[in-house]
Amino acid sequence: MRSIAHVNEGAKLLIQTGASIWLGSGSYIGRYVELGPGGLIHIGDRASVQDRCIMLGDVTVGSYSLFSLNVFISSGRHYFDSTPHLLIRDQDASTLSAPQGRQAHSKPVHVEEDCWLGVNVVVMPGVTIGRGAVIGANSVVTRDIAPYAVAVGAPAREVRKRLNFLPPTKITWENETDLPYFYAGFEQARDQRAANGFLGGHIARGKFKIWLADAGQSIILKIKRLGDAPVELVFNNQTVMVDPSFSALEVPCVQGQFEAEVRGAGVVMAEARTT
Numbered sequence: 001m002r003s004i005a006h007v008n009e010g011a012k013l014l015i016q017t018g019a020s021i022w023l024g025s026g027s028y029i030g031r032y033v034e035l036g037p038g039g040l041i042h043i044g045d046r047a048s049v050q051d052r053c054i055m056l057g058d059v060t061v062g063s064y065s066l067f068s069l070n071v072f073i074s075s076g077r078h079y080f081d082s083t084p085h086l087l088i089r090d091q092d093a094s095t096l097s098a099p100q101g102r103q104a105h106s107k108p109v110h111v112e113e114d115c116w117l118g119v120n121v122v123v124m125p126g127v128t129i130g131r132g133a134v135i136g137a138n139s140v141v142t143r144d145i146a147p148y149a150v151a152v153g154a155p156a157r158e159v160r161k162r163l164n165f166l167p168p169t170k171i172t173w174e175n176e177t178d179l180p181y182f183y184a185g186f187e188q189a190r191d192q193r194a195a196n197g198f199l200g201g202h203i204a205r206g207k208f209k210i211w212l213a214d215a216g217q218s219i220i221l222k223i224k225r226l227g228d229a230p231v232e233l234v235f236n237n238q239t240v241m242v243d244p245s246f247s248a249l250e251v252p253c254v255q256g257q258f259e260a261e262v263r264g265a266g267v268v269m270a271e272a273r274t275t
Helices: 088-097 099-105 176-181 190-199
Strands: 020-023 034-043 054-061 072-074 109-111 149-152 157-161 170-172 184-186 202-211 218-225 232-235 238-241 247-252 257-263 267-274
Touching: 072 109, 088 099, 170 176, 190 202, 232 247, 247 257
Parallel strands: 020 034, 034 054, 054 072, 054 109
Antiparallel strands: 149 157, 170 267, 184 202, 202 257, 202 267, 218 247, 218 267, 232 238, 232 257
């Protein structure tokens, strides 16, 4: 059963015209958090954003991620060097008054699933923090962070690995150590896996991504639809109907990665392997 988001006292959701905020099932927004989307702020299922965090612009936070206090993320910036002799606020106004400037202003930030950002972390525009990464307290993230890296400092640099992220050629739902490679969009919390186990696979609703070794041009999915109603899988401008029982579906991949969107109740994936 999917639950509602929990928004605490004092939180401010400042939604401009044309912008939106998406709060996932069971997500938690702490006290005095400020969310100010320029386009979209997306908080994934069961993600936790603790007190006084601020997110501005276009920010995606993956499911199960944890933010400590006072995390600051923005997809935009001020302009101080386009016309250096002018006031910064006037350079801002000049840049954002032009269509090209407005289009280039926001550089979306992506914090992928199962990340932990410590107290007072700052994440700069355009950064992607890979799945499972840990960012130490008071760090400033100025560049992309690899999956399952532990990074600290200002600027933040990788100091060790949480685990060696080495995508295999085959992943199965029964093997817990394969969870990192069911990379995004799957119901992976322990209670969810226990509840869904009778289905014989991981459930994905909406968008999902898997990551395998780069061993070929395609991946074979062992997959079935969730429920009795029709379910579609959309990828690379293709739409495929998902069978009601497990079947093998061959899909294209890029560097071992495959992304798709589920239209319908969901899919159940038992395994995936490269060809």
